[in-house]
Amino acid sequence: MENHKELLREVFGESSDSEDLDPQNPIPSWEQIKEINGLWLCRGFLSPQHQSSLVSAVLNEGWFNEDSHNQAMRFGDLPAWAIELSSSIREAVFLEDHVSEPINSVTSNGGTKPCILPSNLLWREPLFDQLIVNLYHPGEGICAHVDLMRFEDGIGIVSLESSCVMHFTRVEEGGSDIVEHRENHPLTTKVPVLLTPGSLVIMSREARYLWKHEINRKPGLQMWEGQELMQDRRISITLRKLCQVD
Secondary structure (H helix, E strand, O other): OHHHHHHHHHHHOHHHOOHHHOOOOOOOOEEEOOOOOOEEEEOOOOOHHHHHHHHHHHHHOOOOOOOOOOEEEEEOOOOHHHHHHHHHHHHHHHHHHHHHOOOOOEOOOOOEOOOOOOHHHHOOOOOOOEEEEEEEOOOOOEEEEOOOOOEOOOEEEEEEEOOEEEEEEEOOOOOOOOOOOOOOOOOOOOEEEEEOOOOEEEEOOHHHHOEEEEEOOOOOOOEEOOEEOOOOOEEEEEEEOEOOOO
8 A cells, every 4th residue: 555655646746645545445446347448437436435525515516506407517627626536537547557457467368458548548638627517316317328529538427326327338330420449349239337326437449439328217227136226316427528629
């Protein structure tokens, strides 16, 4: 743990020596969603205390004071808590890619460990400059979509409060404006991913451009391992980077 702290301080400065790295708060555990190139899930990204603080910060913005308001968008100058969240995402990715198991390490099948975000995305400045916060009540979700091409590769989604299942579906041939390098993955109808409170999803490469994602929270459709998930209010925070206009 001390080695991790020292390396983070060297790369990010003294501000990285936070309670996130306290021995009682273990380093977040990442899971690669193997069916989809570029899709990673970090279930323990935020501690319960940090989740509570982040929910309070979001609600204190006043965006959702009226029942008819369920989405807020910001461009350019983001709230201080969103900038701090972006820094935490960068640190968590850096820890996994360059500290826990260096990206050049050899895996059990003889290959190299894939990285969560390529270096050109991880170290761009700013990492994110666009924010969407959605507040979902029970039964409310989002239809299948690919994020607009006005945003760069590398998108982060933080989930708060209620758990849910996000489904990924591959874009049909000719259905995407951008064609990236593809690996030969077998076609899958839907890939479910369980988003628990405090979890972080990173989408890049194929996951960002060639897979649609959706959340259907209608009664009876939020199932995980044979059990229906209880639905309550859910808040999602999506962070993206606008493409530069020449």
